[in-house]
Amino acid sequence: MAGDTKFHHGDPRTEVGPIVEMKNIEKHFGNIIALAGVSFDVLPGECHCLLGDNGAGKSTFIKTMSGVHKPTKGDILFEGKTMDFGSPRDAMEAGIATVFQDLAMIPLMSVSRNFFMGREPTKGGGITKRLDVDKMNSVVMEEMRNMGINLRAPDQAVGTLSGGERQTVAIARAVYFGAKVLILDEPTSALGVRQTSNVLATIDKVRKQGVGVVFISHNVRHALAVGDRFTVLNRGKTLGTAKRGEISPEELQDLMAGGQELAQLEGSLGGTV
Amino acid sequence: MSSTTTDERLKTESFLARFLKRPELGALAGLILVTVFFFVTADGSMFTLSGFMNFMQPASQLGILAIGAALLMICGEFDLSIGSMVAFAGLFFGVCVVTWNLPLLVSIPATLVFAALVGAINGSIVLRSGLPSFIVTLAFLFILRGLSLVGLKWATGGNTQLRGVREAVEDDWLAPLFSGDAFPDLFNWLASKGLIDTFNSGLPKVPGIPVEILWFILIALIATYVLLRTPVGNWIFAAGGDKNAASNSGVPVGKIKLSLFMLTACCAALVAIITVLDAGSTDARRGFQKEFEAIIAAVIGGCLLTGGYGSAIGAFFGSIIFGMVVIGLTYTNFDQDWFQVFLGGMLLIAVLFNNAIRKRVTGER
Ligand SMILES: Nc1ncnc2c1ncn2[C@@H]1O[C@H](COP(=O)(O)OP(=O)(O)OP(=O)(O)O)[C@@H](O)[C@H]1O
Ligand SMILES: [Mg+2]
Numbered sequence: 316m317a318g319d320t321k322f323h324h325g326d327p328r329t330e331v332g333p334i335v336e337m338k339n340i341e342k343h344f345g346n347i348i349a350l351a352g353v354s355f356d357v358l359p360g361e362c363h364c365l366l367g368d369n370g371a372g373k374s375t376f377i378k379t380m381s382g383v384h385k386p387t388k389g390d391i392l393f394e395g396k397t398m399d400f401g402s403p404r405d406a407m408e409a410g411i412a413t414v415f416q417d418l419a420m421i422p423l424m425s426v427s428r429n430f431f432m433g434r435e436p437t438k439g440g441g442i443t444k445r446l447d448v449d450k451m452n453s454v455v456m457e458e459m460r461n462m463g464i465n466l467r468a469p470d471q472a473v474g475t476l477s478g479g480e481r482q483t484v485a486i487a488r489a490v491y492f493g494a495k496v497l498i499l500d501e502p503t504s505a506l507g508v509r510q511t512s513n514v515l516a517t518i519d520k521v522r523k524q525g526v527g528v529v530f531i532s533h534n535v536r537h538a539l540a541v542g543d544r545f546t547v548l549n550r551g552k553t554l555g556t557a558k559r560g561e562i563s564p565e566e567l568q569d570l571m572a573g574g575q576e577l578a579q580l581e582g583s584l585g586g587t588v
Numbered sequence: 589m590s591s592t593t594t595d596e597r598l599k600t601e602s603f604l605a606r607f608l609k610r611p612e613l614g615a616l617a618g619l620i621l622v623t624v625f626f627f628v629t630a631d632g633s634m635f636t637l638s639g640f641m642n643f644m645q646p647a648s649q650l651g652i653l654a655i656g657a658a659l660l661m662i663c664g665e666f667d668l669s670i671g672s673m674v675a676f677a678g679l680f681f682g683v684c685v686v687t688w689n690l691p692l693l694v695s696i697p698a699t700l701v702f703a704a705l706v707g708a709i710n711g712s713i714v715l716r717s718g719l720p721s722f723i724v725t726l727a728f729l730f731i732l733r734g735l736s737l738v739g740l741k742w743a744t745g746g747n748t749q750l751r752g753v754r755e756a757v758e759d760d761w762l763a764p765l766f767s768g769d770a771f772p773d774l775f776n777w778l779a780s781k782g783l784i785d786t787f788n789s790g791l792p793k794v795p796g797i798p799v800e801i802l803w804f805i806l807i808a809l810i811a812t813y814v815l816l817r818t819p820v821g822n823w824i825f826a827a828g829g830d831k832n833a834a835s836n837s838g839v840p841v842g843k844i845k846l847s848l849f850m851l852t853a854c855c856a857a858l859v860a861i862i863t864v865l866d867a868g869s870t871d872a873r874r875g876f877q878k879e880f881e882a883i884i885a886a887v888i889g890g891c892l893l894t895g896g897y898g899s900a901i902g903a904f905f906g907s908i909i910f911g912m913v914v915i916g917l918t919y920t921n922f923d924q925d926w927f928q929v930f931l932g933g934m935l936l937i938a939v940l941f942n943n944a945i946r947k948r949v950t951g952e953r
Binding site for chain 2: 381383402403404407413415417418419420421422423424428431432433434435437444445446448472474475
């Protein structure tokens with residue numbers, strides 16, 4: 316997109332290509348058009364916020380990025396190469412980890428089994444290959460402590476956790492496995508003050524390690540606190556991308572309302588509308 | 589290790605309290621109850637070695653099915669066609685052995701592969717259509733039973749029983765693995781030392797351990813190990829707990845479910861092989877209503893009908909309860925037809941109990 320290219324000019328990272336680049340993604344569910352041509356990219360070491368009203372298509376969009384949905388049309392480039400994720404497992408193996416809005420947790424299973432679901436550590440080889448339960452338990456306790464939550468016990472069922480604790484498990488899991496891209500779909504919606512600032516600090520930390528972060532939030536202050544770029548979705552389309560510093564909190568607030576007052580914002584959106 | 593640091597919000601949990609959260613608890617409690625009941629009411633011979641083998645034999649035949657059914661239930665699916673599958677696999681096996689004169693080395697793997705294929709058809713229809721497995725496999729309950737009848741008549745020229753299996757496998761070296769009693773030498777030795785009951789001739793009253801009991805124990809152990817200690821076990825629980833969440837977390841839900849449909853069918857085939865070799869013939873009524881008994885044993889063993897929770901060792905105990913009640917009643921003065929009442933009652937209690945346990949585990953309010 317024109318806006319994007321303009322934005323990249325003068326950026327010290329110009330040589331570094333995006334980790335994931337989504338081009339003109341369309342997603343239809345039967346006759347429902349959830350995404351009507353969305354382009355988006357994430358650079359290594361940046362936090363790219365995806366904003367928009369309820370039902371704008373944010374979750375649907377990140378689900379195409381994490382292999383849950385196959386796009387009806389459009390291309391996904393991963394590190395410059397066309398990628399066709401057949402399943403979330405493929406995306407994960409490529410280094411993309413996601414905190415889904417519904418968290419993808421299983422209430423009947425323990426915290427540590429949920430944490431490692433799909434990517435269980437094993438020990439022993441051949442026929443004796445088995446779960447490394449000690450490692451699972453200690454990693455979970457450690458990672459949760461880093462997020463500011465002291466779990467009672469790693470074998471506690473997720474169903475017995477509070478909403479925020481559950482969300483934190485999902486975030487800790489994604490951070491632990493998100494080697495290249497970390498996607499967070501409204502990760503702070505149920506969190507307390509301390510846990511929220513922990514999550515934002517974690518985003519900042521992994522970004523400094525070179526991970527590309529996609530962050531969906533309805534909270535302006537959270538988005539502004541960590542975002543490097545802001546892309547607004549509305550009714551399945553991008554309204555444009557703005558860079559940090561080019562946009563005031565008030566303007567961002569309007570954008571997050573789905574670009575209702577878009578006319579005044581054209582300037583800050585780089586004329587992409 | 590950090591995992592052992594305790595939290596002040598956690599009341600110290602006794603071994604008992606921990607144990608109370610295990611899914612197989614109900615089945616174990618039930619087993620103790622049933623044992624006590626028969627200890628009081630039944631003839632003492634029920635609890636001799638031969639009495640034990642007597643009820644363990646049907647328990648094992650059911651248990652092999654029940655463990656397969658339990659794994660499938662934990663991953664969130666049902667297979668109502670396993671009873672008919674026993675007849676169908678029995679027919680295929682009988683035809684291999686009698687009509688085509690194949691050795692067991694070929695017939696047994698062929699029967700297992702054949703069953704796995706039927707299981708895969710079942711599974712693919714369920715997974716592709718997204719229909720409840722209950723209804724799809726109910727259709728196969730009738731289809732396979734009907735095919736068994738038609739096939740038997742075709743193979744025998746009009747009969748619904750195919751005889752001559754025993755003669756056909758008489759000298760087959762593989763037969764002892766799937767029929768008869770294991771460890772006869774050990775039992776002879778024990779008899780000669782006077783450690784077990786003998787006939788007047790000096791031969792032991794129990795010539796060995798019926799092979800199905802060994803298969804049953806082996807399968808229960810493997811299934812328990814896989815469920816609790818391997819990634820695949822974690823995937824089975826996850827797939828049954830919430831298939832979207834599991835799939836979004838990278839669990840190959842479709843593959844897991846399909847494999848378990850195939851495994852359950854293979855369990856049915858194994859039971860078919862063992863019982864056909866045992867009887868020396870196969871007939872169309874083989875495995876009749878076993879699907880319900882297997883599911884009941886799995887539920888008594890702690891499996892939730894909604895999936896995501898349960899245990900293989902629970903199904904193991906559930907099947908033993910079953911065998912004890914069926915056979916045990918013949919050792920008592922009760923009318924044997926109490927069996928069905930007993931069964932229904934057990935099922936009801938088990939379901940209520942499981943529901944309560946699940947609420948405990950999930951902290952549901
Ligand atoms: N599986 C589906 N089938 C049909 N329609 C769908 C499906 N998933 C999403 N949609 C539709 O696509 C649109 C976008 O949904 P999406 O969940 O992506 O919104 P969102 O931007 O994440 O909203 P929110 O802020 O409320 O989370 C909605 O109108 C929704 O009804
Ligand atoms: Mg959403």
